[in-house]
Structures are given as structure tokens and as C-alpha cells.
Amino acid sequence: MRLDEIANLIKKLESALIFCHINPDGDTLSCAFSLKYAFEIMGKKADVVVSDGVPRKYAALGLFNGALECGVARYDGYISVDCSIEGQIGEPYKLYAAQKNTFNIDHHVSNSRYAKYNYVENVGACSMILYKLIKLLGTPIDERLANTLMVGLITDTGNFSHSNTDFEALKIAAELSGLGADVAQLNLLLFNSQPKNRALLYVEVMRGMKFYHDDRMALITITKSQLSRYGLTKSDTEGFIDFPMTIGSVAVAVSVFENAPKSYKISFRSKGVNVNEIASVFGGGGHVRASGAMPKGYYEDVVDKLVFTVGNYLD
Ligand SMILES: [Mn+2]
Numbered sequence: 149m150r151l152d153e154i155a156n157l158i159k160k161l162e163s164a165l166i167f168c169h170i171n172p173d174g175d176t177l178s179c180a181f182s183l184k185y186a187f188e189i190m191g192k193k194a195d196v197v198v199s200d201g202v203p204r205k206y207a208a209l210g211l212f213n214g215a216l217e218c219g220v221a222r223y224d225g226y227i228s229v230d231c232s233i234e235g236q237i238g239e240p241y242k243l244y245a246a247q248k249n250t251f252n253i254d255h256h257v258s259n260s261r262y263a264k265y266n267y268v269e270n271v272g273a274c275s276m277i278l279y280k281l282i283k284l285l286g287t288p289i290d291e292r293l294a295n296t297l298m299v300g301l302i303t304d305t306g307n308f309s310h311s312n313t314d315f316e317a318l319k320i321a322a323e324l325s326g327l328g329a330d331v332a333q334l335n336l337l338l339f340n341s342q343p344k345n346r347a348l349l350y351v352e353v354m355r356g357m358k359f360y361h362d363d364r365m366a367l368i369t370i371t372k373s374q375l376s377r378y379g380l381t382k383s384d385t386e387g388f389i390d391f392p393m394t395i396g397s398v399a400v401a402v403s404v405f406e407n408a409p410k411s412y413k414i415s416f417r418s419k420g421v422n423v424n425e426i427a428s429v430f431g432g433g434g435h436v437r438a439s440g441a442m443p444k445g446y447y448e449d450v451v452d453k454l455v456f457t458v459g460n461y462l463d
Pocket of ligand 1: 175176230257273274304
């Protein structure tokens with residue numbers, strides 16, 4: 149479907165329930181709340197479901213208030229944003245999957261087109277799609293809406309530094325800046341303020357970094373016990389994987405986060421190697437240069453398989 153066709157369908161909705169992905173990041177929150185605000189500006193009702201809750205650093209922006217932990221079946225439309233597969237919605241996917249009028253708006257190349265109406269476009273941030281959609285809806289973009297859309301762009305482009313920072317990303321950023329988005333303030337709150345304990349955990353995790361394949365692969369591990377020792381949550385470790393990527397020789401960086409005993413959230417970053425394919429070996433997916441998976445098993449076995457699989461793509 150084309151985006152204008154999606155916009156025409158969404159225009160007809162009087163109410164919508166919008167779903168973020170699990171382990172919510174800046175982009176999924178940006179998409180969901182910008183659409184909610186657009187609905188409200190149009191005099192309609194929309195609610196946002198964030199099953200894991202809004203992480204502290206995003207809550208501090210004051211743009212993502214009033215999220216629901218689960219939803220109910222009383223809306224005209226059910227819209228997932230930034231979710232490549234239905235399971236990414238988390239527990240509320242049961243409610244979503246039981247509805248007829250479902251929309252899936254996403255920017256992951258691996259998207260499985262699980263909704264009745266799907267729109268997938270390979271752009272740097274899903275919030276870029278929401279910006280275009282909101283313009284098609286004819287909704288005026290006020291300062292709060294501009295800031296909300298900018299959060300997705302800033303976070304998914306790594307503050308306009310990743311390879312997905314192209315002409316369109318910068319053009320939309322410029323337009324949002326013209327509409328009142330404050331890049332410097334968002335940047336300060338998102339990237340340049342952290343609690344002391346996060347910094348201490350960071351040092352500990354980086355000290356444990358391992359290297360493989362002539363230093364072309366780096367791997368970091370974050371355990372549940374480390375998090376509880378520092379009084380932190382999973383969302384506090386966002387961005388850790390960027391550090392091994394700064395090492396010149398490293399082509400693929402992997403972070404292994406222990407969700408529960410024998411259950412992991414793996415993140416992959418690369419400088420060109422297709423980590424979407426590597427993640428798919430572990431039942432996950434994402435983008436060519438950034439992807440994830442959630443395998444189960446003994447830690448040593450998972451790491452062995454990671455080292456072996458990444459090695460196959462390096463040769
Ligand atoms: Mn995204």
C-alpha cells in the first residue's frame with residue numbers, strides 16, 4: 149500500500165490504539181506519541197500502549213506521558229509502529245491480533261507484513277514515516293509534535309551520525325527544526341546526562357569486552373545481576389553497543405543481554421556486514437547494520453554460535 153492510501157484509511161478513524169515495541173526506544177515512542185498528538189489536534193482520541201513502560205530517560209523529556217500498559221477493544225483502529233514482527237508488540241499483541249482493523253507502520257526491511265494494512269519503507273527512522281503521514285493527514289505540526297517526531301530521528305540515526313543519516317533524514321530534521329523542535333535540548337537530555345551508576349556499569353561492561361576473528365568482532369555481556377547491583381534497568385544499557393563500534397578493527401559488535409537465566413536479548417551492529425541475516429540465524433532480524441534476536445540456551449553455547457556465525461559473514 150502507498151502512504152497516502154494508509155493516510156486516507158487513518159483519516160476515517162475516530163479513535164485509535166497505538167502499540168510500541170517491547171524494550172521501547174526513542175523511535176517507537178516518537179512514532180506512537182506523535183500519532184496520538186496528531187489525533188488529538190484533529191479532535192480525535194488515541195491511546196498508546198507501552199507494555200514495558202516508558203524508560204526513565206525518555207520519560208524525562210515530558211513528551212511521553214500517559215501510556216497504557218495494556219489496551220482494550222474499543223477503538224476504530226489498532227496501529228503498531230516500529231514493530232517488524234507481531235511478537236515485537238509484546239504481551240498486548242494478543243489484543244492487536246484479535247482485531248480486524250490493524251495497521252503496521254514500520255521501517256525494518258525484515259517486516260513480516262502481519263497487519264491488514266501494512267506500510268513499510270526503508271528509511272532511517274520510523275518517525276520519518278510518521279512525519280510524512282501526519283502531513284498527509286493535514287494535521288498542523290505544533291512545537292510539541294515537532295519535538296516528539298525529532299526524538300525518533302535523533303535516536304535512530306545516532307544523533308545524525310549513522311549511515312542512515314541521508315538527505316531525507318536531514319531534510320525532515322530541518323523542517324522539524326523550523327517547526328520548533330529543539331535538537332540541542334533533546335540531545336542534552338538523551339545523550340549527555342546519565343546517572344552515576346550507569347557510568348559505573350558502563351566501565352564494568354567494557355572491561356569485560358571480548359574480541360574474536362582478528363579483532364573484527366567485539367562482544368560485550370550485560371547480566372541481570374549487574375543491573376540489580378547498580379539499581380538499573382535494561383533501558384539504561386541503551387547505547388552501550390556503540391562503544392565497541394568505535395574500535396577501528398571491529399566490523400561487527402555484539403551485545404549479549406541476559407534477560408533471565410538461559411534467555412538473552414542479542415543486539416548486533418555492523419559497518420557493512422549484513423547483521424539482519426546474522427540475526428535471522430538466531431530467529432531475529434532488523435536492519436542490515438543494526439539488528440537483534442532473543443535466543444535461549446547456555447551462555448557459552450550462545451556465544452560459541454555467535455562467534456561461529458559472525459565468522460561466516462566476515463570471510
Ligand atoms: Mn526504529
